[in-house]
Amino acid sequence: MSAVCYRGATLSLDGSNAFFTAAVTVALVTAIQAAVMLVYLHFRERDQIIKVLKSWRISGLVGVTGILGSLGWFTAFALQNAAYVKALGQIELLFTFAGSYLVFGERSTAREILGILLVVASIILLVLL
Numbered sequence: 001m002s003a004v005c006y007r008g009a010t011l012s013l014d015g016s017n018a019f020f021t022a023a024v025t026v027a028l029v030t031a032i033q034a035a036v037m038l039v040y041l042h043f044r045e046r047d048q049i050i051k052v053l054k055s056w057r058i059s060g061l062v063g064v065t066g067i068l069g070s071l072g073w074f075t076a077f078a079l080q081n082a083a084y085v086k087a088l089g090q091i092e093l094l095f096t097f098a099g100s101y102l103v104f105g106e107r108s109t110a111r112e113i114l115g116i117l118l119v120v121a122s123i124i125l126l127v128l129l
Contacts, residue, residue: 003077003082003083003085003086004082006025006029006073006074006077006082007077007078007081007082009025009028009029010022010025010074010077010078011078013025018075018078018079019071019075019078021078022071022074022075022077022078023071023074025074026067026070026071026074029070029074030067030070073085073089076089084126087122087123087126088123088126090119090122090123091119091123093116093119094116094119094120097112097116
């Protein structure tokens with residue numbers, strides 16, 4: 001549902017440049033999410049605000065990479081149907097499994113491998129149909 005709303009928000013902005021309209025939408029969405037999270041933390045876990053501020057270098061890096069990732073998603077939403085973007089986006093699961101295997105040496109269970117194969121099959125079906 002959020003993907004459809006993000007696409008709608010991006011397309012509602014005037015402009016022919018998909019990257020620019022996506023960037024504006026990401027900026028607004030991120031600002032709203034940050035404000036909501038700040039209010040939540042203020043009332044529920046106030047000490048976490050101080051911890052985040054103290055670790056500003058790493059939390060800032062995580063924030064920047066998250067925004068860059070969101071900018072990619074939102075640009076894709078501006079260019080294509082949200083359902084196609086989300087379906088193709090499932091490929092990130094394959095990269096996650098590959099990274100966990102190659103970098104961390106984790107081994108997948110038979111059930112996880114079956115899930116990977118189902119994701120791959122769904123991507124192939126999406127592309128072919």
